[in-house]
Amino acid sequence: MTTTTDDNLGFILGRRSIRVYSPGEVNALAVTRLLEAAMAAPSAMTRDPWRFVVVRERQTLSKLATLHPGAAMLASAAVAIVVCGDLDVAFERHISYLLQDCAAATENLLLAAHAQGLGACWVGIHPGEALVKRVKELLSLPASFVPVAVVSLGQPGEQAPPRTRYNAAHVRAERW
Numbered sequence: 001m002t003t004t005t006d007d008n009l010g011f012i013l014g015r016r017s018i019r020v021y022s023p024g025e026v027n028a029l030a031v032t033r034l035l036e037a038a039m040a041a042p043s044a045m046t047r048d049p050w051r052f053v054v055v056r057e058r059q060t061l062s063k064l065a066t067l068h069p070g071a072a073m074l075a076s077a078a079v080a081i082v083v084c085g086d087l088d089v090a091f092e093r094h095i096s097y098l099l100q101d102c103a104a105a106t107e108n109l110l111l112a113a114h115a116q117g118l119g120a121c122w123v124g125i126h127p128g129e130a131l132v133k134r135v136k137e138l139l140s141l142p143a144s145f146v147p148v149a150v151v152s153l154g155q156p157g158e159q160a161p162p163r164t165r166y167n168a169a170h171v172r173a174e175r176w
């Protein structure tokens, strides 16, 4: 059973991970709009602990691409946005709030990329301790920053169809 044919919800189902990019830039205005969407996400006590590093330098993108096998597409991305959280700013200085806020921001960013016709993919960093350390060093992040994810972005070089992953078995009414 699909849940909806509604246009707005259909837009959400149409967001897919795009890992192949064709040549072409993602201009500064487009990136600013992505960041505005990211910073519109819900945030515990509106602390907005998210911080973003926009990476365009090919050398840095290539280094990010070697972090782990699932990061390889970063080598051909036009731009990467590294989503970080500042633990000193997060509600109760709690890593869980930092991660929840940054995850919400990341999803908003991915939806905004989809809205702009860009290809994008979430590349995991946290909780890999070695990955967090390498990204902090590579990007000269302050000590209180935690890199949570990298979003790779580019003009789409592959298509992925909208799909539902609605699963009624994952839902109970009133109690489990």
Ligand SMILES: Cc1cc2nc3c(=O)[nH]c(=O)nc-3n(C[C@H](O)[C@H](O)[C@H](O)COP(=O)(O)O)c2cc1C
Pocket: 015, 016, 017, 018, 019, 070, 071, 121, 122, 123, 124, 160
């Ligand atoms: C926390 C997290 C980490 C992820 N890390 C990676 C990654 O490192 N590389 C990758 O290609 N995709 C990564 N993804 C994307 C998932 O593989 C993808 O969202 C999932 O397969 C569902 O496909 P869809 O995004 O097309 O709906 C990650 C997603 C999340 C939420």
